[in-house]
Amino acid sequence: MVSTFIDYNLITRDMKLSLQRTSEQVLVKREADYYKANIGNVTSVDAFMDDYRLFNYAMKAHGLEDMAYAKAFMRKVLESDLSDEDSYANMLTDERYRKFAEAFSFSTSTSVVQSDAQEDAVIGLYSQSYVNQDAAVRSDSAYFNAAIDRVTNADEIWQNDRLKNYVFQAFGLDSKYTSYEQFKGVITSDVSDPASFVNVQAAAYKQGFLDKIANVQATATPEDLANPSSAAYKLIVSYQSKIDNAPDYTPLAAAFNFQLDGTLASGDLPMADAQKAATNEAYVFQQPRLSTSAALLDKLYYETTIDTITTVDSLLSNRRMLNYIVVAYGLPSTTLIATLNNVMTSDPDDPASYVNTSTDKNKSIFQEIARAYNFQSDGTLASGDTPQTATQMAATSGGYIDRYNDSYEAADTALISSYKTLMSLVVDVDDMLDDKKIMTLVLQAFGLENEGDSIRKLKKVLTSDLNDPKSYANSLKDSRYVELAKAFNFNADGTLGTPLMAQSESDILNTASGYVVQKSRFGTEEDKTAATAESKYYSAEVGKLASLDDLLDNRRLVDFILVAAGIDPEEIETDYVRQMFESDLDDPDSFVNTEPDTRYRELVASFNFNVAGQIEKPTSGQIQSRRGLIDTMDLYLNQTLEETEGEDNAGVRLALYFQRMASSVNNAYDLLADSALLQVIQTTFNIPSEMSSADVDLQYDYINRVLDVEDLHDPEALNKLLVRFTALYDIENNIDVSAGELILSGSGGGGISADTLLSLSQLRSGGL
Known part of the structure; x- marks a missing residue:
């Protein structure tokens, strides 16, 4: 019989090759192929447990084949919430x-319209959109001011969509209802000429409705004309109302200097600086x-206008100035002009004045305004006075800049709050779109x-499969729609799906718990607290990742996943991690699959990145992630190899089992709880089997005296340790080993020399 040590060494010298040979066995390959081909079709615990081959393959992989009969028990395990310390599996x-339970997702794959990270991202985009608005306005204006100077004919504005849209928005025009002829007629009009297009059109518009009014008056009875309820x-x-609210094209006409035929007079520009401004x-x-x-323009207008004001009436009759004051001091928009008139003409130092005797809830603000302006009780200014000193004006403007967007922020807060509440009630895509x-x-x-997108179009976008380059959202060639689809989790039929995340919920939980274990297994309570934080x-952060680059750009996250996998991050460069992630897990010759350390393969498999670094959405209803699948199939091979050799x-x-399980041993109690692990320790350190009858705490203390668990x-x-075990196992079980076999096995450098092993053998047999 070949020695335990030689057999063990031959297998572990190239463990990947040994596992590959095992995988090529006919029965092993057949069961592995069946599992890989069918596990993705399982969507429930019942379907999983009812498929004898799938269930027993997984149970054997995890060393639980003896419990395959206990389906009620295993159901409770599979349905456990692993994030709950008091759940069944955790207890x-x-x-x-x-x-x-970690290898599957029966309890942790949650169908939601949005994950917390997705919701936060959409709300962030909403808030940022108004920040971006200001930058976009400045960019649009810069383009307009530069481009308009190069225009030589009115037609060129119409032909340049960006210029045309700028003009239309600036003057409140609707491109749907404004024809080329009308637009050109207006911007080539002379507003001072009653016969120009803009004036004739305005007169015709007004006259048209005046004629209609006259027609009604001519045909209706006097009683009807006096009755507000009559048609x-x-x-x-x-x-x-049409007449009173008639569109005024005069400002548009006055903004340009084109001649009647659309050309420019010699030396003229389309717009002077004042017109552009x-x-x-x-x-x-x-x-x-x-x-x-806009707020800064209001500030400029106020500060250049205030010194031209001579009375309270002239100030408050200017709607723009009035609004500025109301906003600057945080008054309600319904504040009456008469109230402000009384406030500004009050003497704040007179106890009997309006501001000091007011019972209004805004009394303190009224007193502040009274001190901010210098009007006399009759609303005029004393000789040599200005409405405000520079200090007073600065205080007013400071208040305006601080408060101009308060109403918008309040509306945003209310809308965001409603969004969060309403999104929690959404049950399908139609519910959201409505x-x-x-x-x-x-x-x-x-x-x-x-x-102006239709509900139908938005629904097709939201239910698109972004993994399919031909899907509707991708076919639009507009990144906004792709990002919209990414932000929600609707299936093709509009029902709720699982979030598109860099890691599945089960893998996030597995990685996080792995980190805590690695950091705290031999540490203090403080280490565990820090690791938990x-x-x-x-x-929180992994749910925000949109690509592999996002992960690798955050070294804190990279260090975290390496530690969780049991890899020392100080020895690993980010580029090396990138090479792993950019490998094809399905290609046996890829970088990650040829790396001797299989922990990298498991690490890469725990993420949903493809080889291009983009996140791929898992198949709907999938109950096992890539990591879970690879882990299960690798464990099955290890179990089979161990059984075959055993x-x-x-x-x-x-020895093979101990080598595989050593990384999960946190203390001596873990060794005592596993009879196979304990047998290795007992053999290695000559601990009598009878000691198993002693108090468990005594056994715990003894193991810690002979072994530093950290060495595992x-x-x-x-x-x-395992070389020592295999040698002593042979001695304990009377397996004869010749020094020649040991030397030929190439194992002399394994920690115990051939001479030493031969001496141990002779000692056991009484040869010395």
């Missing part, structure tokens, strides 16, 4: 059950909300608020 003392009365009111300002104030640029508040925020977040950071020599099986995590120390 079991045998770690194999928790590891088995005639309502028609007249409607027509008068007025157009820029109009464009700024046409935006959906007041931007920083909610106006949700869609207001969503479309603004992705810059689609002005696209770091795992929370990881769990048929000839139980010592080899024990040192490959070199572990190898020495």
